[in-house]
Amino acid sequence: MSVESLRWDIIEALNDSPKGKLKYESAWLDVLCGCPQGPSLSPLSGAIITRLSPQEPPGGGASGLSSQSSSPSCGGHRKAPSETWGPEEVGQQRLLQVGQQRLLQVGQQRLHQVGQQRLLQLVPVEEAEVPVSSPSPPPSMSLLSPRATQTDGCIRLCEEKHRAKAKKELSLRQERQEQMVLAVANQESEQLKRFEEFLELTQRKDCQGIRDLMDRQTQESIGRQEKLKEEHRHRMKILNLRLREAEQQRVLERQRQDEGSDRRRNLNSIQEEILQLNRLLEPGPGPPHDTAVYITRGNQLCSQVSEVVRTTAEGAFPSVEDMAVADRALQMMRDYRTLLKDSASKTISSLQELNAAKDPQTKKLRMELQKAATTPVSQISRISGSQLRGILDKIDALLSGRTALSGGRSVSTSQHAKGPAFVSNKLAEKFVKQGEEEVASHHEAAFPIAAVASGVWERHPQVGELILAHLHKKCPYAVPHYPPMAEGTSLDEYQRILGYRVDDCGVEGQDSFLKRMSGMIRLYAAIIQLRWPYGAKPGPGPHGLNNGWRWLAQMLNMEPLADITATLLFDFLEVCGHALMKQYQGQFWKLIMVIQEEYLPRIQQVTTAGQMGSVMRLKQFLEASLRRHQLDPPKGSLTPDFWRS
Structure with missing residues (x-):
């Protein structure tokens, strides 16, 4: 093999060898x-x-x-090549x-x-x-020499060959890279499509869940309506049966009258007994109607509802039996409100003799008693605890029949037979009026007024009953109760029942109405959580926190009203929420979660755009409370240092 044939192999071997990679220069x-x-x-x-x-x-x-x-350069003696x-x-x-x-x-x-x-x-x-x-x-x-030219050409050809090979490899690599990028892009596109399909599926499931929930609520509402209709038919059936029985009794009574003298003697005896009962029903010197038994029953019902809530399983909603117990307790409490209103009406009726007296001396006594009852309540303020003790002592002396000073003159309820009832009624009416006016304008005034009212209620329970009666009459939402419009009731009369002020100029504005209702609810919430610190009996106040829990539970069981429900819930929780949190702890936070997740959306559905202010205040209060898991004491609450002043 000649050297020329091995030249390309040698060049390639040198190019591939690490020792032969030398730079060639012509x-x-x-x-x-x-x-x-x-x-x-x-x-x-x-x-x-x-x-x-x-x-x-x-x-x-x-x-x-x-x-x-x-x-x-010449060599003639040498042979020519x-x-x-x-x-x-x-x-x-x-x-x-x-x-x-x-x-x-x-x-x-x-x-x-x-x-x-x-x-x-x-x-x-x-x-x-x-x-x-x-x-x-x-x-x-x-x-250059031929050999150098040939070598240089070989090297250039080798470089061209490697350059072409490198270009080919580069193009292949670029093609593979483009294919890889295209594959990744296709994969990402498919993943995006799957993600969008998953989102659509989730949205469809959520929409279907909402529709199912609305269908269930509709079915439950229809079921409740059917149940009410069935109960109404059952009551009408029982009433008709009783009417038929009464008619039969009248027929039998006529038959008995025809039987003879023996039946006549029996009839005379019955007549005598009826007359005795009639004499017993006549008003006596004391209060016309004692409602203490209803107060006790009301407290028992509140305890029963509270026990139902406490025994509810952890993380579960109340059962049908629990709701049935709560509904029965609600109906009984509404009956209790009716009885309280009747008690207040009877008390006012029994005072007609003193109110309608024409005698100048009696009229003067009435004015002095009214002034002696209302003046101390008007003087309640946050100056010091000793001032509140002095005011309560004056009211206690007046209600106990002792002599009290009024305008520099001595006056006593014992000077007239209806004096104690008159003073109790005026005192209760003044407490509610202070909540309607003073507390509505200055929210912090609710606590000293509620402290004195709680002390009076503890010493004289009949005054507390009258306070509730006047409060329920002026603010039915303190029950809580949304009075329905009965047949034959005029619009003005129905608005008075709802708590609006109606006069010759028309119905008061919504802002004024909400302000008065807010003041009375704040006073009621303060009475629930406060107790007179110098009371003789230890334990909770006369109208304790169980009534606050009952009020919240009944509010959540009723359909919300625009602008009213959100305002009253916010006022009540802001005043009484801290005390309820300390008393009920975990159950209270579950109730707050129910308000935020279930009841607040229902309030928003019935609220228009111009009435969202109260809803936003309630929403922000709930979110801040749940975020901190803590409720601060209400602003203006009475501290131990205040009572030592």
Whole structure:
């Protein structure tokens, strides 16, 4: 195998080998080609030798030098190479000789220039002034040897080959990268589609859940209506049965009258008994109607509702049986309210003798008693605890029948038979009026007024009953109860029942109405949580926190009203929420969660855009309470330091 055939293999092996990765420069070949050439002298070297050696004859050295300079390039005694080489090798050899001759000419030219400069340094000045003509150098021309040209071409071809290979690999890599990017983009697009489908499925499930909940609520409402209708039909059936029985009794009574004298004696005895009962029903010197038994029953019902709430399973809603017990308790409490109203009406009716008296002395006594009852209540303030104790002592003395001062004169309830009932009624009416006016304008005034009212209630229970009666009459939402409009009731009369003030100018505005209702609810909430600190009996107040829990439970069992429900809930929780939290703890927070998650959306559904102020206040209060899991004491509450003042 020839060397030429192994050239490409050697170049590729050197290119792949870490030791053969050397940078090739074509200019190196010119330097290497000039190394084997023999030294030669410039044509001006003869003048230099003549100057240095004057004893030699001129011209001999130059001729010898010229003959020597031309001798290395010629070899006549040697055999011509064309006799043994082929045509291609002869051409390459000629190119090599031409390149060597060109290199020799360049070297001689450079040596001539150096010698001429040296000669000018040695020649005297006068000789140097003679211009010496120097031959112009021929144009330079750089030629490479055939072997170097071939090697350079091979290297360039190898570089082109590797460059093409690199471009191909780069294009393949770019194509693979584009395919990879396209695949990733397709995968991301599919994932986005699956995520959007999942979101749509979740939304559909939520919508379906809401529709199912609304359907269940509708079915429950229809069921309750059907139940009420069935109960009404049952009551009508029982009433008709009783009417028929009464009719039969009347028929039998007529038959008994016809039977003879024995039946007549029995009839006389019955008549005598009826007259005795009639005399017993006549009003006596005491209160016309004692409602203490209803107060006790009301407290029992409140305890029963509270026990139902406490026994509710953790994390579960009340069962149907629990709701039935609560509904029965609610109905009983409404009956209790009716009885309280009847008690207040009977008390007022029994006072007609004192109110309608024409005697100047009786009228003067009435005015003094009224002034003695209402003046201390008007003087209640947050100045000091000793002032509140003095006010309560005055009221207690007046209600106990002792002598009290009124306008510099002594007055006592014992001066008239209806004096105690009259003072109790006026005192209860004044307490409710203070809540309607003073507390509505200054919310902090609810606590000192409620403290004195609680002390009076504890010492004289009949006054507390009358306070509730007047409060329920002016603010039916303190029951709580939304009175329905009965048939035949005028609009003005129905608005009076709802608590609105109606006069010749018309019905009062909604803002004024809400302000008065808010004041009375705040007073009621303060009475629930406060107890007179100097009471003789330990324990809760006369109208304790169980009534506050009952009020909240009944509010959540009723349909909300626009602007009213949100206002009253916010006022009640702001005043009484801290005390309820300390008393009921975890159950209280469950009730707050029910208000926020279930009852507040129902309030928002019935509230218009112009009535959202009260709803936003309630919403912010609930969110802040649940976020902190804490309710601060109400602003204006009475501290132990106040009672020591």
